[in-house]
Amino acid sequence: MxxxxxxxxxxxxNLDVINANLLIQDQEIVEVSPNIRRGKVIDAKGCIVTPAxxxxxxxxxxxxxxxxxxxxxxxxxxxxxxxxxxxxxxxTPDNLILDSMKKSMWEMLSTGTTTFVDFREGGVExxxxxxxxxxxxxxxxxxxxxxxxxxxxxxxxxIEVIVNEILESCDGIALxxxxxxxxKVASIIVENCKKMGKLSSIHVAEYEQVQKDSINFTxxxxxxxxxxxxxxxxxxxxxxxxxxxxxxxxxxxxxxxCPRSNGTLAVGIPPVKEMFDLGLNLLLGTDNVMFNSPNLLxxxxxxxxxxxxxxxxxxxxxxxLKMITVxxxxxxxxxxxxxxxxxxxxxxxxxxxxxxxxxSIINRTESKNIKGLITEGExxxxx
Numbered sequence: 001m002x003x004x005x006x007x008x009x010x011x012x013x014n015l016d017v018i019n020a021n022l023l024i025q026d027q028e029i030v031e032v033s034p035n036i037r038r039g040k041v042i043d044a045k046g047c048i049v050t051p052a053x054x055x056x057x058x059x060x061x062x063x064x065x066x067x068x069x070x071x072x073x074x075x076x077x078x079x080x081x082x083x084x085x086x087x088x089x090x091x092t093p094d095n096l097i098l099d100s101m102k103k104s105m106w107e108m109l110s111t112g113t114t115t116f117v118d119f120r121e122g123g124v125e126x127x128x129x130x131x132x133x134x135x136x137x138x139x140x141x142x143x144x145x146x147x148x149x150x151x152x153x154x155x156x157x158x159i160e161v162i163v164n165e166i167l168e169s170c171d172g173i174a175l176x177x178x179x180x181x182x183x184k185v186a187s188i189i190v191e192n193c194k195k196m197g198k199l200s201s202i203h204v205a206e207y208e209q210v211q212k213d214s215i216n217f218t219x220x221x222x223x224x225x226x227x228x229x230x231x232x233x234x235x236x237x238x239x240x241x242x243x244x245x246x247x248x249x250x251x252x253x254x255x256x257x258c259p260r261s262n263g264t265l266a267v268g269i270p271p272v273k274e275m276f277d278l279g280l281n282l283l284l285g286t287d288n289v290m291f292n293s294p295n296l297l298x299x300x301x302x303x304x305x306x307x308x309x310x311x312x313x314x315x316x317x318x319x320x321l322k323m324i325t326v327x328x329x330x331x332x333x334x335x336x337x338x339x340x341x342x343x344x345x346x347x348x349x350x351x352x353x354x355x356x357x358x359x360s361i362i363n364r365t366e367s368k369n370i371k372g373l374i375t376e377g378e379x380x381x382x383x
Contacts, residue, residue: 001025001039002379004349004372007049008357012340013326015050015318017357022049024345027377031341042382044349047371048357050321051339052114052346053296054328057235057256057285059085060118060130063100064092065290074207074265078288080121080176081148085290089121094129101133104294108139110367111295112348114375115140115328115336117256117285119174119201119235123147127169138380140346142332144174144201150189151180159185163192172199172232178222179210186229194230199332201233201256202226207267208239215241227251233331235285238262238270245271245278254281254331257323259303261287272307273315281331284323296324300362317358347374349382 005021011032023031023038062085069077069084077084089097108116120126120143127145134141145166150159166173173189175181186202193200204222205211214222223244226234234248235256248255257270275282284303286294304320329337336346349372353364373380 002042002345002374002377003037003039004042004044004049004347005037007044007047007349008352009049009339010051010321010357013338015321015326015338015358022339022347024347024374024377027344029339029341029343029345032339040379042349042372044372046352047349048352048361049339050348050350050361051325051329051337052348052373052375053112053324054283054332054334054337055108055113055116055286055294055296055324056233056283056328056332057258057287058116058118058294059121059288059290060101060104060116060294061089061097061121061126062288062290063104064088064097066100068290070291074267077265077290078176080180081151085288086121098129098133101130102137104289105134105137105139108294108296109137109373109380110370111297112350112365112370112373113139113294113296114346114373115142115332115334116294117142117144117201117332120145120170124165124169127166138375138378140375142172142199143170144172144199145170146174146176150175150185160188160192163189167192167196167198170198172201174201174235175203177203177206177210178225179213183218183225183229186225186231190230193232199233200231201235202231203235204237205239205241205244206236206262207265211239211241223247227253236262236270237275238268240271245274245280248275249278249280252281254283254327256283256285257303258285258287259306260292260299263302263306264291269306269310272303273311273313276315276319281327282319282323283328283331284320297361297365300324304362317356317362320362321358345374345377348372
């Protein structure tokens with residue numbers, strides 16, 4: 001049993017700032033009130049008590065190739081199966097990939113992330129490598145696998161067998177994009193994910209050219225095709241066209257934005273304000289560790305400021321913090337993302353630096369300002 005006392009708690013799904021103590025027992029938050037005080041007591045005076053962060057899109061294997069291929073086009077870097085990153089992964093010994101993934105996971109923990117969604121290349125072997133790397137690291141992972149043989153359909157008749165082999169080893173399947181994947185195989189993947197109660201996700205509309213190509217070849221945008229297939233989670237949506245955003249809204253599908261990645265690759269700024277105004281459930285991811293640190297503090301600050309600059313108007317900072325807490329917990333169907341009774345206790349205790357607790361986290365916080373981290377009720381660190 002743990003009590004966090006004297007902190008400014010970001011309470012509930014609206015992240016309301018309240019002065020209260022937080023009681024944790026048997027992995028869960030059991031009470032949030034001014035006077036509760038039992039078990040081990042952690043003094044959070046001068047600190048904000050916030051839900052821990054959820055990184056909804058990362059390519060952790062790319063940790064072995066940090067800052068390589070800068071200045072190359074997006075297709076040259078990441079288009080499978082011959083992109084620069086894929087060549088690097090294919091030619092790097094497993095032990096080096098494993099060590100680099102471990103470092104990235106510890107970096108996520110040090111900056112407040114207790115959960116991440118990994119787009120895992122390399123089939124079952126790639127999944128096993130991440131499982132090995134994450135041993136003894138107190139971080140929650142959602143592993144979405146894929147296989148290069150997905151690219152060969154319909155010439156490979158065993159696609160459904162391969163899909164099920166992947167699904168038996170991880171939490172779902174994530175695809176590079178509809179520029180590489182046949183619509184039929186996309187439908188097979190989604191159908192089998194649903195049968196097994198697992199997550200399906202795909203990159204869509206990351207840049208204008210893939211949208212143009214999709215319309216030229218199929219008469220539909222990538223977004224239309226992804227929704228028709230029934231994917232649970234769309235990543236990027238940087239370049240919507242026509243009624244793409246309304247269709248996503250009408251289908252109730254969540255979207256993971258990756259603004260730093262889009263900026264690095266010079267493909268644009270995701271239309272966060274339009275999506276927010278339409279009521280879309282928005283998440284944040286740091287994307288490829290090849291060109292971004294897996295640090296959601298940096299992602300939040302960049303996102304808030306670039307969106308305000310792009311639209312030349314105010315955007316509420318609380319909505320940015322929700323993208324890596326409340327919204328992500330909802331989209332991923334996890335019992336985390338907010339601090340309220342009955343939720344798993346994934347909690348950060350962070351020094352309040354400025355007058356505004358939300359902006360203090362987004363604009364000012366660094367790893368050194370995180371004074372405590374709790375995941376599933378277990379104390380990971382306290383400073």
